[in-house]
Amino acid sequence: MVFVGRARELDELRAAYDRRPGTVLIVGDAGMGKSRLVGEFGAGLAGARVLTGGCLDLGENRLAFAPFTAVLRELVGNLGADGVCALLPGGVPGELGRLLPTLGPPAAGDASLARARLFEQVLTVLGALGPVVLVVEDLQWADRSTRDLLTFLVGNQRALPEVLVVLTCRTDLDQGHPGRRLTADLARVEWVRVLDLGPLSRREVAAQVRGHLGHEPDGGLVDRVYSRGEGNPLFVEALLTCLGAPGPAVPQSVRDLLLEPMASLPAVSQEVVRAASASGALVGHELLAAVTGLGDVELSAALRLAVAANLLVVVGHGYQFRHALIREMVHEGLLPGERAALHVRYAEALEQDPSLAGPDEPLPSSPVTGPRWRSGIPHAPWPVRGGLPARPVTPWPTPSNWTSSTRCCGCGTACPARRGRSA
Numbered sequence: 534m535v536f537v538g539r540a541r542e543l544d545e546l547r548a549a550y551d552r553r554p555g556t557v558l559i560v561g562d563a564g565m566g567k568s569r570l571v572g573e574f575g576a577g578l579a580g581a582r583v584l585t586g587g588c589l590d591l592g593e594n595r596l597a598f599a600p601f602t603a604v605l606r607e608l609v610g611n612l613g614a615d616g617v618c619a620l621l622p623g624g625v626p627g628e629l630g631r632l633l634p635t636l637g638p639p640a641a642g643d644a645s646l647a648r649a650r651l652f653e654q655v656l657t658v659l660g661a662l663g664p665v666v667l668v669v670e671d672l673q674w675a676d677r678s679t680r681d682l683l684t685f686l687v688g689n690q691r692a693l694p695e696v697l698v699v700l701t702c703r704t705d706l707d708q709g710h711p712g713r714r715l716t717a718d719l720a721r722v723e724w725v726r727v728l729d730l731g732p733l734s735r736r737e738v739a740a741q742v743r744g745h746l747g748h749e750p751d752g753g754l755v756d757r758v759y760s761r762g763e764g765n766p767l768f769v770e771a772l773l774t775c776l777g778a779p780g781p782a783v784p785q786s787v788r789d790l791l792l793e794p795m796a797s798l799p800a801v802s803q804e805v806v807r808a809a810s811a812s813g814a815l816v817g818h819e820l821l822a823a824v825t826g827l828g829d830v831e832l833s834a835a836l837r838l839a840v841a842a843n844l845l846v847v848v849g850h851g852y853q854f855r856h857a858l859i860r861e862m863v864h865e866g867l868l869p870g871e872r873a874a875l876h877v878r879y880a881e882a883l884e885q886d887p888s889l890a891g892p893d894e895p896l897p898s899s900p901v902t903g904p905r906w907r908s909g910i911p912h913a914p915w916p917v918r919g920g921l922p923a924r925p926v927t928p929w930p931t932p933s934n935w936t937s938s939t940r941c942c943g944c945g946t947a948c949p950a951r952r953g954r955s956a
């Protein structure tokens with residue numbers, strides 16, 4: 534896939550790596566290319582270990598230390614559990630066993646000091662690895678524990694002479710969002726460099742369009758894509774995806790652009806995409822099957838179309854929205870009753886079979902099941918049924934009522950199910 538511009542930012546990242554230790558905080562609106570920039574930087578680095586963890590969009594029910602659990606898992610994949618433990622004094626997992634049980638049981642000791650020990654042990658492991666780029670993405674979704682651990686690591690970077698920390702955070706956040714506070718605090722640290730990703734220039738957008746089409750675009754097309762996409766590479770991609778599709782040539786707004794592929798999907802695929810939007814960042818195939826009540830063949834057919842329409846991408850054994858922004862928009866477009874019903878469905882499916890969450894997958898955000906969604910953290914209890922409210926009035930269609938209830942949503946008339954839905 535074509536990668537355009539960002540030469541200065543790549544240079545800055547490379548320079549920061551050369552003068553490590555240090556931290557680079559990459560900020561920019563959703564879709565501006567933060568993850569892509571980090572990916573390109575990591576791919577071009579020789580001799581460094583790149584460890585990546587992302588904060589997950591789980592609403593109020595955030596997973597404690599989620600990016601660090603992902604980083605540890607990656608490390609265990611590289612070095613084995615014994616190899617990771619060998620980096621710690623005495624060769625025992627210590628508190629890291631709480632983050633990743635495969636490392637072994639956590640050490641007994643004064644519980645009130647467990648957190649301090651955990652922070653120290655993360656520092657010790659990172660410091661023992663040689664040249665490392667630690668990437669923590671999407672700080673806007675960081676849970677409190679992750680924010681604290683990051684603040685600790687960045688504050689103690691002198692103890693990590695071989696580590697460059699690279700953080701990304703969205704800037705299109707509400708006033709008062711904890712992500713704003715965190716980035717403001719980090720930006721004040723002397724050795725933190727802030728890279729603010731602005732829009733691509735017209736020339737860069739022209740190069741992106743050329744790369745997408747595979748030939749020289751006419752100037753009029755570039756002008757239209759540039760003015761509507763505002764130099765945001767994600768929006769440019771969305772505009773290009775809609776080229777040649779039936780219906781209005783230019784959608785009313787970028788928001789509509791991102792959801793445009795939904796309109797061309799059959800009703801069942803749309804419902805599956807809506808169901809996926811109520812999950813966390815990643816949803817497994819079996820979990821989606823349990824939530825939608827669809828059989829394997831039907832679900833796969835529906836998903837295949839959603840993937841082809843560039844709404845979802847396949848990640849391992851699951852699916853993820855091509856961009857978090859699209860998931861947000863689809864989720865926002867759900868009717869309140871639909872949203873609640875979906876969250877109840879997820880809760881029930883996971884309660885019945887916790888393995889559906891998968892070892893690597895976040896649990897879905899659920900406004901109805903209380904704040905205790907966790908996975909992989911042994912002392913965090915599974916949500917209890919008593920936390921569930923009465924089933925909402927608008928149930929998710931079961932296979933028997935699927936056709937009638939979904940037809941409403943795709944019929945194009947002002948039926949009750951369609952009202953208020955933006956997709």
Ligand SMILES: Nc1ncnc2c1ncn2[C@@H]1O[C@H](COP(=O)(O)OP(=O)(O)O)[C@@H](O)[C@H]1O
Pocket residue numbers: 534535536537538539561562563564565566567568569570741766767770856
């Ligand atoms: N410099 C670039 N050149 C070409 N495509 C880009 C560039 N930056 C981002 N993209 C594409 O735009 C989309 C959004 O980028 P992403 O990095 O996911 O945004 P962010 O992480 O800032 O939300 C992705 O499909 C990505 O491949």
Ligand SMILES: [Mg+2]
Pocket residue numbers: 567568569670
């Ligand atoms: Mg990103």
